[in-house]
Amino acid sequence: MPNVRAQPTLRRRRLGEALRTYRREAGMSLDRATEAMGWDESKLSRIENAKARMPPQYIGKLLKLYGVTDPEIVTALIDLARDAGKQGWWRAYGDVVGLSYKDYLTLESDAESTHIYASGLIPGLLQTGAYAREIIAALAMTHTTEEVMALAEVRKMRQAILTRPDKPMKLWAVIHEAALHQRFVSYPSLMREQLRHLLDMADLPSITIQIMPLNSTPHPGMLGLFEVVRFPQPWPTVVNIENIQGGYFVEGAEDAKLFEMAFERIVAAALSVDDSRETITHLLERNTT
Template sequence: MATVRLVPTVRRRRLGGALRRLRNQAGASIEAASEAMGWDPSKLSRIENAKAHLPVKDVAPLLAQYGVTDADVIKALEGLAQDANKTGWWTTYGNVVADGYKDYIGLEEDAESTHIYVQGLIPGLLQTGAYAREIIAGTGPHLGPADVAALAEVRKKRQAILTDSTRPTGPLKLWAVIHETALGYRSAAQPTLMREQLRHLLDMTDLPNLTLQIMPKDAPAHPGMAGPFHVVRFPMPWPTVISLENLRGGYFVEGTDDVKAFESCFELIVAAALPVDDSREAIKKIMEGISR
């Protein structure tokens, strides 16, 4: 029988990274930890590198080797081990969804909250279908109509996370700061597109888990001028992850010092942006200036 290669899911990578961190904190070598578990050292190495599955029943005994007794940490790691092999709904879209985007959606699915600063675009979680299709087509000139439609559908499905009360942490808490220039986009092909998008933004601000601010054009200098980023936070014991994007895809920043730097930057961005109520008024004013 042919060997089935395990595809490293983002959950398995997070589990492996957490286990490696805890082992290092305990000062245990792979050889010593493996011997205590009765394993070949290569097995633990493959688990830490997301190339092998860790059965749920082995999580607590392995953590015991590292001196981890916190019930919440053990439960969290057992949950991740249980879900590590599950593939998300986005995998059904095949290669249309790039690997980095799949990783981000996987993180988003497990996140408790996300803080976002964007400049020229409305965040994907807040886009209407028409806006999403036009922006995806415009920023991906290599994409055919079918791919554009598929990616717009993926973006729409992602938005369910904002109202899904069945998630372990409830609906995703979203704090988005959007630069005013993103609100000024005008579609030559669809004159009412932006008016509908701005109306949608206002409607979304009624959600109790959504905070929306607008960065005015005349705002003082702030860290967001260096580029957009996402601060993705998870329930304990999982560390916060920073997501950065560019035309070639995205990448993640996970080091403690780097994460703290971005979190501090987001606080400065929030301080430079319009307050929530003033942001709503700014959206209304721009929307009213668009021809019906």
Template sequence: MSNSPLVPTVRRRQLGKALRGLRNTAGLTLDGAAETMGWKGPKLSKIENATQSLRPAELAGLLTVYGVSDPEVSTALDSLAKDAGKRGWWQTYGGVLSPAYADYISLETDAESIRIYSPGLIPGLLQSAAYARETIAAIAMTRTPEEVTALAEVRQARQAVLSRTGRPPLELWAIIPEAVLHQRFAVRPAIMREQLQRLLDAAELPNVTIQVMPLEATLHPGTIGGFNLIGFPGPLPDVVQLENLLGSSYVEDADGVKLHAAAFERIQAAALPPEDSLALIARMEEGTRK
């Protein structure tokens, strides 16, 4: 791997944060750990700050220095180091994907679970093809029709994590305000009917749970905005994604993630139970046929 400065992706920040924590637990300073490794200059500082890559042999050496013997921790960090600059199917769409979006897709691919409160739209992992295209066209105001088509294809391809094989499929828990289900598309009124059916079909998967936030719900933390709480297996820390018109940002500190997890529990409590939510969606889908 190159030792030149790198873009600090979420993966690299996770790895750097984990290594910093292990170093502190071992009671070593930056200079002390670097000297033990035979490194000169700010190399370890750059690794911990996510601006330099780390070879597997170097990671193994660091873990030995830090006294790490837990194979689960070693395996997780080794995977994180190897995947820090991970490339996947989404690279085919590199011309239309921002680095932040590509970073998110790679996280989504590795995630064990995602909990979503989506106040304005059906979550991307649950969108029908037509709904995806229409909403992207409405939101991505500077995109060409060709770029909108490509972004809609990406959104559909992302949904493969819900039925992946070789490892457990992604556990998805999505909470959607009832008002979102009343959206209408003047040019293509059938889009919402297809979307409602898509939700019902997705909910049949054992790893997908959908709740509807009723119009008459009490106030809850989600009233100030939505978020995605992304969970990873093993010792890797969870992260929270926040999104707006300017792109994505992440909450990565433990206290911030814990706060959002607590907020999600309150949002869950304010929403309809899953069974009642699906019954409401089914009634709305039936109503679109009249």
């Protein structure tokens, strides 16, 4: 069996892109930068294209060459270079977790905050295990029962970022009320458990939950689910858009700004946090009777 070259990690790709951007902003050619660093002619090119590792100890010198001295940027790139080759906990699930999903899990684990609008379902970071299994089984139509169970486990393990002791990720979710009315014939108590879980999660100081009412005014979220994922400086905001085939990223600054503006309008159209809690509580009480 032929050897298969490992895919560069997302962190390595982001590091390479950042270094290329700073070099170009400095007006420096690859040849000139490589010569100044005393490297062989292809080393920097391979680093920028995520085909070679960037030793963390050289980050400061390279950035200084580019005129980048901001300590926050230097520290951020050193940290990224140090972590660039690390594989996440999801590696244990093999090919069940696709490449694009692995990339998203990497982004999510590095994120400072995420803003989510969900129109037809509870966001993955707020799902119970039972809800996750039912939803994944319904959407992942080509997966086996074993794969569905594995993906549900991955989804639950993702949620650790919301309660990690060192800087839990901040989550702001706006959920359409229609998602709270779902019914699961084979598991009548499932939605009660899910609604109760939403209330518990809303108690966490790093989590904000709003409900988009059934009688809301028109808003940009009517076009579907999206997530605005933010990072510490200098990393740019990334938008994740999902459909039945999976997710894809929008990374351009202007595009990300458009989605941030859209989320602000969605927040304005949704119920307040207190009214949202009352709505969830009311539906839970009605579901219990």
